[in-house]
Amino acid sequence: MVKLTRTATAVTLALSLAAPLTIAGSANAATGTQDTVARSAPASVADFPRLPRPTGKYAVASTTFHLVDQSRPDPWVPSAEGRELMVTLHYPAARAGDGRHARYATAEEARLLVEGSQLGGLVPPEKLSGMRTHSRVGARPAPGQFPLVVLSPGFTVSRYTQTALAEDLASRGYVAASVDHAYESYGIAVPGNRMLTCVACTALEGGTSGSVVTSTRAKDVSYLLDALVGPAPVWRNAEIIDSDHIGMVGHSIGGASAATAMVADSRVDAGINMDGAFWEPLPPEGLRGRPFMMVGADDGLHDPDGGDRSWTEMWPKLDGWKRWLTFAGSDHMSFSDSPLIAEHFGLPQTALPAKRTVKLTRTYVAAFFDQHLRGRPQPLLKGPTDANPEVKFHNP
Secondary structure: OOOHHHHHHHHHOOOOOOOOOOOOOOOOOEEEOOOOOOOOOOOOOHOEOOOOOOOOOOEEEEEEEEEEEOOOOOOOOOOOEEEEEEEEEEEEEEEOOOOEEEOOHHHHHHHHHHHHHHOOOOOHHHHHHEEEEEEEEOOOOOOOOOOEEEEEOEEEEOHHHHHHHHHHHOOOOOEEEEEEEOOEEEOEEEEEEEEEHOOOHHHOOOOOOOHHHHHHHHHHHHHHHHHHHHOOOOOOOHHHHHEEEEOOOOOHHHHHHHHHHHHHHHOOEEEEEOOOOOOOOOOOOOOOOOOOEEEEOOOOOHHHHHHHHHHHHHHHHOOOOOEEEEOOOOOOOHHHHHHHHHHHOOOOOOOOHHHHHHHHHHHHHHHHHHHHHHHOOOOOHHHHOOOOEEEEOOOO
């Protein structure tokens, strides 16, 4: 099995991004936040990276919550008052132009991730934090009900490394819940002017198994689902969530956590692992027939003869609809916002251009959830297409 340090190494070679927040409220309550762009206009908008425009028919809104599960201790900091999560919901908005643009990151979160990724002097944190997004803070939701998709980031990075994907899912008619898991990233801002840093990094460097991360994240997801679709939801607009259709997608160890979460919680109907080594085997009953897709970089690790044997071991145990894809020319960080930032700041890039990488990720993730959460058959998922020659289908 690939060691978790592979993820950290990849992060130092490609950009890992940070998160936006201006948070208010009690540390023991779920609180919405008003994430807004900086008050002072930038000297030049061109200096700031920009996420690609979402491709769906809906305008996109967002809101952020701080959640604390006081029923269990945090595995990394047992003295903490429960297990803390930061969650950003991107959702379909009733109309474009309502509210202010959501911020991408605070400067301090960006600084910690830039330094942790060994990109100091190459990526100005203030420009990273000023990434131009397409979501409006707290805008009124579009009418109707929409499937829920949970997004879990890679180890050491934050939930906002998947903002381009989250915004696109929302524009296509999903509620996308991006989760930051406490003490597993270089920096997460939480209420009380606190910054949670990567205590888990030290633990894993000391020999703690990555399975502690995946099993903990599975519990995080169950707690999040209770908070969003349980009998007392924390979000005032929770009625727009279709609680009968829930999926999960994650990058790196967040992708491995999708499988673990499906084992632990039958509410998760479908899952995607984007380039993450699996840390826990499936039980004898597998995923009880639920669909799962593995999407990897074409870098010698995640093809059937690749170095990450956890994928070949997992494949026959997936007992429902399944696909194994790789994107030619991609690398580990391609399944996040990193390629866009690398391109903007002139960092080394992969053979697969940044915007093309994002388009492919958005297209295949959305097709998977359209088919399995909405019941809309997707010919795109049947096999290779001339329109997307970079996408390889594997059937070991």
